[in-house]
Amino acid sequence: MRHIISILIENEAGALSRVSGLFSARAFNIESLTVAPTEDASLSRMTIVSTGSDDVIEQITKQLNKLIDVVKVVDLSEAAHIERELMLVRVRAAGKDREEMKRIADIFRGRIIDVTDSTYVIELTGNGSKLDAFLEAIDRSLILETVRTGVSGIGRGDRILKV
Amino acid sequence: MQLTGAEIVIRCLHEEKVEYVFGYPGGSVLYIYDELFKQDKFKHVLVRHEQAAVHAADAYSRSSNKIGVCLVTSGPGVTNAVTGIATAHMDSVPLVIISGQVPTAYIGQDAFQECDTVGITRPCVKHNFLVKDVRDLAVTLKKAFYIAKTGRPGPVLVDIPKDITNQKCEFEYPKTIAMRSYNPMVKGHSGQIKKAVQMLLEAKRPMIYAGGGVILSDAAEKLTKFARSLGYPVTNTLMGLGGFPATDKHSLGMLGMHGTYEANMAMQHCDVLIAVGARFDDRVIGNPANFAGVSRKIIHIDIDPSSISKRVKVDVPIVGNLPDVLDELQKLLEASAGVPDPKALAAWWKQIDEWRSKKSLKYKQGKEIIMPQYVIEKLYEVTGGDAFITSDVGQHQMWAAQYYKFDKPRRWINSGGLGTMGVGLPYAMGVRFANPKATVACVTGEGSIQMNIQELSTAKQFRLPIKIINLNNRYLGMVRQWQQMFHGNRYAESYVDALPDFVKLAEAYGHVGMKIERPADVEPALRETFTKHKNDLVFMDFLTDQTANVYPMVAAGKGLSEMILAEEL
Numbered sequence: 001m002r003h004i005i006s007i008l009i010e011n012e013a014g015a016l017s018r019v020s021g022l023f024s025a026r027a028f029n030i031e032s033l034t035v036a037p038t039e040d041a042s043l044s045r046m047t048i049v050s051t052g053s054d055d056v057i058e059q060i061t062k063q064l065n066k067l068i069d070v071v072k073v074v075d076l077s078e079a080a081h082i083e084r085e086l087m088l089v090r091v092r093a094a095g096k097d098r099e100e101m102k103r104i105a106d107i108f109r110g111r112i113i114d115v116t117d118s119t120y121v122i123e124l125t126g127n128g129s130k131l132d133a134f135l136e137a138i139d140r141s142l143i144l145e146t147v148r149t150g151v152s153g154i155g156r157g158d159r160i161l162k163v
Numbered sequence: 164m165q166l167t168g169a170e171i172v173i174r175c176l177h178e179e180k181v182e183y184v185f186g187y188p189g190g191s192v193l194y195i196y197d198e199l200f201k202q203d204k205f206k207h208v209l210v211r212h213e214q215a216a217v218h219a220a221d222a223y224s225r226s227s228n229k230i231g232v233c234l235v236t237s238g239p240g241v242t243n244a245v246t247g248i249a250t251a252h253m254d255s256v257p258l259v260i261i262s263g264q265v266p267t268a269y270i271g272q273d274a275f276q277e278c279d280t281v282g283i284t285r286p287c288v289k290h291n292f293l294v295k296d297v298r299d300l301a302v303t304l305k306k307a308f309y310i311a312k313t314g315r316p317g318p319v320l321v322d323i324p325k326d327i328t329n330q331k332c333e334f335e336y337p338k339t340i341a342m343r344s345y346n347p348m349v350k351g352h353s354g355q356i357k358k359a360v361q362m363l364l365e366a367k368r369p370m371i372y373a374g375g376g377v378i379l380s381d382a383a384e385k386l387t388k389f390a391r392s393l394g395y396p397v398t399n400t401l402m403g404l405g406g407f408p409a410t411d412k413h414s415l416g417m418l419g420m421h422g423t424y425e426a427n428m429a430m431q432h433c434d435v436l437i438a439v440g441a442r443f444d445d446r447v448i449g450n451p452a453n454f455a456g457v458s459r460k461i462i463h464i465d466i467d468p469s470s471i472s473k474r475v476k477v478d479v480p481i482v483g484n485l486p487d488v489l490d491e492l493q494k495l496l497e498a499s500a501g502v503p504d505p506k507a508l509a510a511w512w513k514q515i516d517e518w519r520s521k522k523s524l525k526y527k528q529g530k531e532i533i534m535p536q537y538v539i540e541k542l543y544e545v546t547g548g549d550a551f552i553t554s555d556v557g558q559h560q561m562w563a564a565q566y567y568k569f570d571k572p573r574r575w576i577n578s579g580g581l582g583t584m585g586v587g588l589p590y591a592m593g594v595r596f597a598n599p600k601a602t603v604a605c606v607t608g609e610g611s612i613q614m615n616i617q618e619l620s621t622a623k624q625f626r627l628p629i630k631i632i633n634l635n636n637r638y639l640g641m642v643r644q645w646q647q648m649f650h651g652n653r654y655a656e657s658y659v660d661a662l663p664d665f666v667k668l669a670e671a672y673g674h675v676g677m678k679i680e681r682p683a684d685v686e687p688a689l690r691e692t693f694t695k696h697k698n699d700l701v702f703m704d705f706l707t708d709q710t711a712n713v714y715p716m717v718a719a720g721k722g723l724s725e726m727i728l729a730e731e732l
């Protein structure tokens with residue numbers, strides 16, 4: 001099962017390597033990891049997407065909690081939550097492709113944020129499968145490069161992760 | 164008053180009432196050594212290799228429940244220490260390791276004797292720090308001592324760049340520490356404890372499985388009281404030996420890969436198992452699928468939530484500090500109207516006694532060749548069962564664990580988790596520093612002892628009357644045993660050729676050496692060693708049977724009841 005784990009961690013040098021090192025040392029799967037400071041600059045928030053059986057996910061959360069710098073861990077996928085990922089795609093957009101590309105970007109609520117004679121950079125946010133769907137929808141041979149941030153997640157309603 | 168970083172380090176160690184620092188100097192720690200020179204509140208033990216410094220500090224801690232402290236220089240000083248740190252980490256031993264680092268401005272420049280200490284040690288410490296500002300130094304050291312000792316203990320490393328040790332700031336040692344990210348004190352959940360009591364009282368075939376957590380948390384006395392008041396059988400892990408008296412009639416001895424027949428059979432046939440400060444390690448339960456293949460209820464008490472349901476699913480998890488949980492269990496037991504079913508318990512003990520009658524540890528001592536087991540049995544007799552025994556890693560370690568009956572905690576010091584050859588001698592040193600009057604013997608093999616043999620020099624300098632019991636079979640015996648059993652008798656690189664004359668070697672270091680070749684000489688030689696040479700370090704080189712194997716044995720990946728027993732003797 002796919003799980004989205006949110007972590008509040010002390011914003012110390014090396015904090016990221018403690019988390020990523022834990023995943024590699026214990027052979028835990030890691031699909032994506034995002035991290036940035038929060039409104040409280042002494043804390044960073046990470047979102048990790050991992051897959052594993054319930055037992056493995058339980059170990060992951062326990063091992064994360066065991067890290068001295070980790071303040072809080074929640075498995076967002078245990079309840080209603082929102083996940084979003086940002087993708088930037090540079091595509092070839094010349095001739096007849098130019099209009100078509102804009103049309104598909106519009107359908108996916110993408111924005112064209114950089115333009116040259118023959119290319120667009122399209123910005124897209126959504127959950128992972130929406131971004132995948134966009135890449136499926138356009139002609140593969142027109143993709144010049146893609147960059148994705150990995151998933152960030154937050155709980156719905158009044159599920160709040162805070163110290 | 165303004166103090167330099169080096170002075171602050173020393174003051175912090177004084178505040179922590181440190182008695183010994185095990186270390187080795189070098190460029191990046193020279194300011195610290197300079198301050199160390201000017202004080203006499205703690206002693207510095209100059210080892211001959213940094214690995215031994217960490218092992219000695221580790222055993223100092225294991226044998227006393229104090230925090231072991233080491234001081235090493237940057238680069239090679241740290242990398243030499245890594246084996247020691249990893250060893251302590253695997254066995255949850257509280258240490259504080261202070262390492263020098265190149266000056267702040269040089270970090271990342273591939274400076275002379277630079278290494279990424281925090282990166283190298285991260286996976287084998289409980290936590291580590293790089294101090295970047297002298298004003299953080301005191302609080303960082305305070306945190307290091309606090310983290311090392313609380314919760315599930317472990318080694319903590321503090322890396323200090325050289326320039327920091329020479330900068331000044333106001334010194335104040337914090338009295339307490341609060342960390343929002345680390346709150347280890349947990350009280351066992353009382354609902355769970357109630358459930359456990361109920362389950363224990365309803366058991367027909369109960370079993371207590373006690374691990375190293377009992378030793379680390381000083382819970383041996385409470386566990387003993389608890390087990391005796393129920394009259395239930397107890398088995399100890401390799402790390403838990405001494406947590407329940409081996410000579411008690413309720414003791415089934417050690418379990419696991421080289422556990423007794425009765426202990427392993429009882430593990431597989433009990434209906435309620437209570438695991439106390441143990442972690443269902445692969446060397447203990449064998450194949451987890453096989454272990455889980457029989458139905459039994461499991462109660463698991465541990466301070467570390469991640470130990471619970473890691474390898475084996477349990478029914479009643481209790482996360483908490485062991486002595487407190489045992490107290491509460493005891494209280495509830497005493498208050499409870501129920502008692503264990505006497506009939507069922509009697510039948511269970513009858514079954515256990517049947518298993519015991521297999522005498523799975525029997526061996527035969529002839530007239531010609533010394534059996535290694537015999538040496539340990541005689542060592543037990545001659546020391547009255549009251550010595551501190553350290554061991555290295557191999558067959559001799561298992562024989563020491565099987566044949567020396569530990570009645571007290573913190574008397575058996577070995578590397579269970581990492582299985583590090585070479586710990587034996589530095590462990591014996593650490594034990595003796597923590598217990599200055601104690602009898603200390605190091606049971607070792609000719610392979611292991613050579614991995615830190617240089618410490619004979621340290622032992623001379625500090626006049627440590629350690630008794631080295633070298634079970635010399637001219638083989639890396641444990642490797643040979645596996646090759647014999649699982650690799651068609653092909654003894655690839657397990658014969659130890661060109662051995663030194665250990666008697667002369669001991670003498671060269673200024674100690675007493677003895678070579679014992681005949682069974683009849685074993686006991687007299689031991690007596691001489693522990694009486695006449697009470698105050699000397701004696702290296703006893705016992706030439707033992709080269710073909711002896713450790714039994715019983717649960718082969719790797721097999722189930723606990725699939726034991727290979729000693730050949731019919």
Ligand SMILES: Cc1ncc(C[n+]2csc(CCOP(=O)(O)OP(=O)(O)O)c2C)c(N)n1
Pocket residue numbers: 555556557558559560582583584585607608609610611612634636638639640641642
């Ligand atoms: C540092 C290290 N290297 C290798 C091993 C693998 N190993 C385990 S037991 C053993 C043999 C030990 O030989 P010896 O010390 O002579 O003891 P014996 O088994 O003969 O009693 C070896 C090589 C180890 N445990 N530690």
